[in-house]
Each structure stands twice: as structure tokens, then as C-alpha cells.
Amino acid sequence: MESRPNLKTLADFAAYVGGELVGDGSVHIDQACSVSGDCPSGIAFAESPKYVAEARKLDLGGVIVSPETTDFPNPHVKHPNPRLAYLKVLHYFERRIEQAVGIHPSAVVENTLQVAPTASIGAMAFVSAEAFIDSEAVIMPFAYVGPGCIIGSGTVVMPHAVLVQDVIIGRYCVVGPGTVIGHSGFGYAWDGEKQIRIPQVGGVRLGDHVDIGALTAIDRATAGHTLICEGNKIDNLVQIAHNVELGPHGVYASGVGIAGSTKVGARAMLGGQSGYADHLVIGDGVVLAGRAAGLSSIHKPGVYGGTPAIPISEHMRSVAAHNDLPKLVKRVRALEKEVKAIKGEE
């Protein structure tokens, strides 16, 4: 782990982000903050004139602004890209997971030979005899790593995550707290009297740099693998059913559900509580608005909305018309009356 500089004043932070200090640099800074309330020892950023105006009214330790910002009354830092500079500040203040290398005495590790010497197994974690933990991986307290699971180098499995079985995870991934990967897919067949379970013998594969949030479920495949390609970022409380394949570098917001065997292309973006029905094929660069539900395959990149999902501009027109429906009904009633009158029926 790289060593971290020790920054104490606004002048220190100005130098750290490579910006120009304006005003008193001796202000003490001990946290990152946002332009939403007083925070006299905090450093924030203000990119747009709206946020700069807001920042003028607040008691902040310092603000990172663009070089064009003039007459800002309090100590500040000018930087050509305030957002990027602030990202660096956030990195500085991030609390890193600190868990000692080696196996905590309270952990249950069935086969210590399968744990790399530089890996860290936390208190009360469980690692099955048939699992493999690669170098610098971090298994946090209460994590369960079942048979046939492989945890790649530098990957963090957070507290209470459950990797049921045959889950192969790449390098530098994060599996969030309480997330369950590799549970049996939801497959049943009606035999005339009851539902019969279809055994699920497949696994799950995650590429490198995949982040999974808290309390998300990714089921293992009936046969073969449920596949989450590299670089995907998946939020909390998301459902990924068996045999789903997610192309690389997608973003899936909270509450999303992807039904069985659907294949999603690269660079997908799914808004909150949106989803896809089963057995669809979705092309690269397809974006779903929040709450949208794709019920058939979509090949053309673009933004889609509504249930069933249609191109967003069409959806917006339909929603507007929908909310005007009661008026439309009145207009039709008026027309009917007028036509009757014209025809001399009234």
C-alpha cells in the first residue's frame, strides 16, 4: 500500500491537487465536504456559478474553483478541473480497509494451503476446503467462501458476503456486504401436482474490476456460467438471474432485475428499479431510464423508457399524453355531441 502524505492546511491541499492557493493558506482542513452547509474545517468544490454563489454564503475551510472565478471572498484554490482536483481530495480522505495479512485465529479455514500468504482472512470468516484465495485478497469478517470458489488477487469480499459455490472472481473486485453470489438459479417445472426443482449445476464468473454493492443476488447458472464481464459496477439490492451475461463496463443501479438467460451488451446503463425480461439479447450502449422494463430484445444503442421500454422520446410523449387523457376523453365527448348535432340527432 502506497504511503499517504500528511496534509493539514489549505496550503497543503492546494499543493497536493496542483492548484493555486488564493488567500490564507493556514486554515486547518480535516475533511472533505460538499457545498450544502457550514463546514469550517472542510474542503469542497464548486464547478458551476450556481454552486460558487452557494459557497459564498457558507463557512467552509476552503473551496476548489475554476480559474475564471473572481472575487471569491474566502480562502480558495483555483484549479483548471475542480472536479478532478476534488476527486484527488476524496482519495486522500478515503478510509482504507485495514485488515492484517494472514488468517485471523477466529476464522474457520478448512484448507490453509489454498490461501495465499499475502491474503487476509478476517475474524470469523469461513473458507471452504475447496476454495482458493489469491494474493492480497481480503476476506472480511463473516464472509462465506464456499466450495469451488476462487477469489482473485486484490479482491475484497466484504462482511457477510456469501459466495455459495463455484464462484470465480477476477482481480481487484469488491463484493459488497451481505451480497449473495452463486445461489441456485430459480428453475422449476410443474409435474401436474407440484413444482419440481431443476438442479442448477453451473457457476458464476466475474471479470476484473467488478464492484458489487450490498445485498445483491447473482444466481449461478443451470449449466455453464452466469457471467459478469470486467469493469461492471452493480449497486445494492440488484437481482441477476441464472445464465445472465453482462457485457463489460456496465452500470446497474439499485433495484434492477435481470431475468434468466438475458444477455446485455457492453457499456449498459440501467436506472433504478429498471430491468429486463428473460431470454433477451440487448446490444451495446443500451441505456434504460429508471423504472423502465425491457420486454423484448433491443439492438440499437440509445436511451429507452417505460414498460415495455421504447425509445425515450416516444415514451416521454406517451407519458405526457397519458396525463392529459382525462382532457382528451372530454374532447372526444364534445366532438361526439357536435357531430350528433350536425347530423340533427339532438
Next chain:
Amino acid sequence: MESRPNLKTLADFAAYVGGELVGDGSVHIDQACSVSGDCPSGIAFAESPKYVAEARKLDLGGVIVSPETTDFPNPHVKHPNPRLAYLKVLHYFERRIEQAVGIHPSAVVENTLQVAPTASIGAMAFVSAEAFIDSEAVIMPFAYVGPGCIIGSGTVVMPHAVLVQDVIIGRYCVVGPGTVIGHSGFGYAWDGEKQIRIPQVGGVRLGDHVDIGALTAIDRATAGHTLICEGNKIDNLVQIAHNVELGPHGVYASGVGIAGSTKVGARAMLGGQSGYADHLVIGDGVVLAGRAAGLSSIHKPGVYGGTPAIPISEHMRSVAAHNDLPKLVKRVRALEKEVKAIKGEE
């Protein structure tokens, strides 16, 4: 903990709730029940004539009714407020959490000096070195209390709850089983090739008397705090994103999602599977019907429904018109024909 009386008969319960016993008071009572099936040793309540009629047909140990109820054939208790009296009965039968004060030998507590002597740390719970557990707080088995967390006096953290880091909880709260508070907010930026994680350095604050259900996710802020004010009641499987602020005394039903940085006012009520988009400001007393989705800020108190959420009466009219749409299409088609006929085109 207050000592509990030992009630055995209907006469005991009549006296306990301060009601008037009518009929045989020696009936043995060992549970609360509802007016939905026979329960010869149970006590129920029947407020409305409909439920009184239902109760007449059942074999119940006793029923609490209003003083106006006459000719009720079986033993019963008259009380001016049957619902309130029944609430007292429910309190009597409630199974209290009984966990010994002190630290269970199987728990892992990194710094016992930070645990109040009257607090209770259950079997196989984990408390980080940098956490603080106040007096009479109860940390149940498998709960994880990470660095920077403070658990207020009398608060209960149920089994498998995960407080990731920098989560400050008030007094007399309940954190439900499997709930995750303080996981990294879902913030990424596209760098042209891949999604880059934006470090989340903030925390979460809960006021006093907040109840959180099971398997709910509350993310920590990018900077500053995600804020759940006092008295909020949040159900199972709810998503509260980073930097959200919930005003006091709200009720959030299961499946709700609140997207990042949205601020909700006091006394909110959100029906099942409803939610708000990000960066909205919602006034006090705004109620969302089940499934509704607020997509823009709402200032006026009242009930809203639909997606996007509009005042409920407008929404109801639109839904009615929506379901009559096929008929409306037919009416328009008929009108077109008639107009053509009038114009002599057919």
C-alpha cells in the same frame, strides 16, 4: 427492564387493560389472536360491527369490544377503545430480546474499553477497535460494527446487521437483521474507457427512535452524512442512497428506493415499491402511493401517485382513462367515419 405481571385468565386481562369483564372470566388465555379463525385460548379485538359479527362465529377465548356491543354470546371485555386495549395485550405478549449484559466469549471485540458495562455483545458479534457501544445497547449475534461507528444507548442491532464504517446511531433505534448501513455510495465517473470509482468518504447518521427493517441498504455519503432524522420507520428491502436526507417521523414501506442526494421532508409516507429520483427536494407531509415514482421536486403536502408522481386524484382519473383507452380509440375511429360521411367523402 420493568417486571411483567403474570396473566392467566380472561378476568386477568380485563383488569390489565382496564375493561369490563362480561361472562365467564376463568377462561384460560395464553396468546393474542385475530378475528380470522378459531383460537380457544386467544384474546382478540373487534372494533367494527363487521368484525364483531365475524367474532360471533368463532371459538375465541375472549374478545375486546366497544361498550355499545350488545348480545355478544361468549365471554368478552368491554373497553371504550378496543384497539388501544388490544395494543396493551400485544405489549404483554411481546417476546423481549433477552441477551445477557456483557461480552459473549465467542464475540470478537477489538477494544473492550469502548463498550459500556451495561451493553450486551452477543455470540459471534464483531466490534471494531474504533467503534463505541453506549449503555444498554444490544449487539446481537453476527452483527458487524465497523470502524468509526457509534451505537447509542438502548439501541438494538439485530443478527447479521452490518454497520460498515462511520455510522452514528442515536438512542432506542432498531437495526433489523441483515440490514447494511454505511456501505460506499454508488458513485462512478466514465473516463472514456471504463468507470472510475469516486471515493465515498462520508458517513451515516440516524436520530433517536429510528427503526430499520430487514435487508435494507443505507449508503454512506460521498462527503458529509446520509441523514435519517429521528422517529423514521423504514421497512425491509429499502434502498437509501448516498447523501439522502430523510426528515423526521417518516414511514417508508418495503421496496422503496430513494436515489442520491434527495431530501425528503418531515412525516413522509411512502407506499410499497415507490421512490424518488436523485437530487430532488420533497416538502413536509408528502405521501406517495404504492409504486409511485417522484421524478421532480414536490413542495405541496398531499398524496401523489403514478410515474411520474402527480396528485392522486389526477392520477386516478388518468388510470381510469388509460384502461378505457381501447374504447376511446374505437370512439375516435367512429367519429372519423361520421365526419367523413358528413363531408360526403364516403
Next chain:
Amino acid sequence: MESRPNLKTLADFAAYVGGELVGDGSVHIDQACSVSGDCPSGIAFAESPKYVAEARKLDLGGVIVSPETTDFPNPHVKHPNPRLAYLKVLHYFERRIEQAVGIHPSAVVENTLQVAPTASIGAMAFVSAEAFIDSEAVIMPFAYVGPGCIIGSGTVVMPHAVLVQDVIIGRYCVVGPGTVIGHSGFGYAWDGEKQIRIPQVGGVRLGDHVDIGALTAIDRATAGHTLICEGNKIDNLVQIAHNVELGPHGVYASGVGIAGSTKVGARAMLGGQSGYADHLVIGDGVVLAGRAAGLSSIHKPGVYGGTPAIPISEHMRSVAAHNDLPKLVKRVRALEKEVKAIKGEE
């Protein structure tokens, strides 16, 4: 546990499923696969001509096809019911849970007399003094079995499942990882200043052969029992509120929510993210399409869609009309113009 044969070649599998081998039977088979990519040591099935055509292009160890399939170039197995034969193959490859009978030394079992000698209590599991674990039940690592819970014979409680209290589970059930059963129902009453919790003193009962997925929440009743009848199959991230009753042999897909006190009949099927409002009565054989929300009681069997849920054919017509709304608005505007012209107003 029945002993499992050791099958190595396509000929072995042909005999195992009772099919007719065609071609070279010496092909080595070590996994089940699907007709979706090369898998030279895998066995798949192809029921329809479409999948048979697909299978012709792939390098598979073997394929189970119907007897009518002719000219299939590679080694295969003919079987009158390929799907059924494949089900047998999946059963063969299923990885069974192998946890030693008895109590793992790291488990915390408050009263070992209440655990049947043939039951298995895994590493770091917790079993309350007042719980009972029947013969051949399997309690996996980190599972929490609270007071008043009874786990039936042959039932599996997976890692991190939480049975809070008074949860009575039948025989041969599966409680998925991270699932929470028996948490306090979500009942509050407004006292003019704040929300007051209504104590929830009831329990939960599950019949035999009930499967619950991962991260699902089933709350206990206010009084009496939340009831999941025999043979129900419930997916991940489902919400079942207090006092709900689910008739036998239903299928509930991921994201479903059933609000308080609703009673659902037998053989229900609920699509993803669908649900019912509270206090409804739903008859036998009622099917909800994905995303549908039943807002009033439904008595007639059949398929329903939309919010509020209506018969699916009506719903489909409304959706089609909805997406054509902007066109309809134009037609009405044209009509208004024409009528005005006829009346000589323009």
C-alpha cells in the same frame, strides 16, 4: 444419502438416462452444458429443431435429442423426452451440500439436547436455547436460529439465513443464503406526534417442500402466523409482509412484494417485480405478469397484467393504445378542426 454412480463417457450417460446411443460412445463427459457455445466434454439437450440446428454448429461432447432427429453428425443420445433425460443429467452433476452430521466445534448451540443426533450444525452457526432442530436438518455456517424456531426434518438453512423467532419450518425446505424470516412485521400507529410501534407477537409457518431464495424477507404476524403453505417456491429479494397467507404450490419470482394480511390462493404464479396490495383475497390459479400490481381482490383464475392488474388481454390492448396515444391526440385535433370547418367556424 443414496450412492451416486460414476459416469465417465457418453455411453455411460446414454445408459444412465435410458436413451439410445448414436455414434462414438467413448467421448469423455465431465459436465452438463447448454447449446450456447463449444463444450467438448459437456452434454446438452436440444428439444426443438431450432436448438438442434444450433447444436450442429457447436463442438459438444454429446447432445440428447428426440428420436425423430435425423442426420445429426456428432455422437448423440436419442430419448423420447430429452428435457426429462437432461433433468436426470443435471441431478447427476449437482453438487450436494456436504456438511458433517453433528455440531461443529465453532458453532454456538445453547441447548444441544434440542438438536437431533442426525442433524448437522455448521461452523459458526447459532442455535438458541429455545429452538429445535429435527433429524437430518442442515444448519449451515453463520445461520441464526432464534428462540421458538423449529426446523423440520431434512430442511437446509443456508449460510447467513436468519430465523428471528417463532419460525416453524416443515420438512425438506430450503432457506436461502441471507434470507430473513420472522422479523417484526411493519406495524405503526401515529399518535399525533410520532409513530408508535405495534408489537408483533405472532410467528411464521412454512409447510413442507418450500424453497426460499436468497435475501428474501418474510415477516412474522402481528398475532397468529404468517403462512407459507407446502410446495411454494420463492425467489431472491422477495418481500412477504406480516399475516400474509400463500396457498400451496405457488411460484414467486424475484422482486415480488406481498403487502400485509393478503391471502393468495393455490398455484399462484407471480412474475418478476409484481405484487399485491394489503388485505386482498386472491383466488386459486391467479397469475400476475412481471411488474403487475394487484390493487383489489381477484377471484377468477387467469393471467393479469398492469397496475392496477387487469386481465392480460385487456392490459395488452391498453398498452398498445397507450404507446399510440400521441397519434390519437393528433387524430382528435384533426377531427376538431374538421368539425369546426363543417360548422363554418373557420
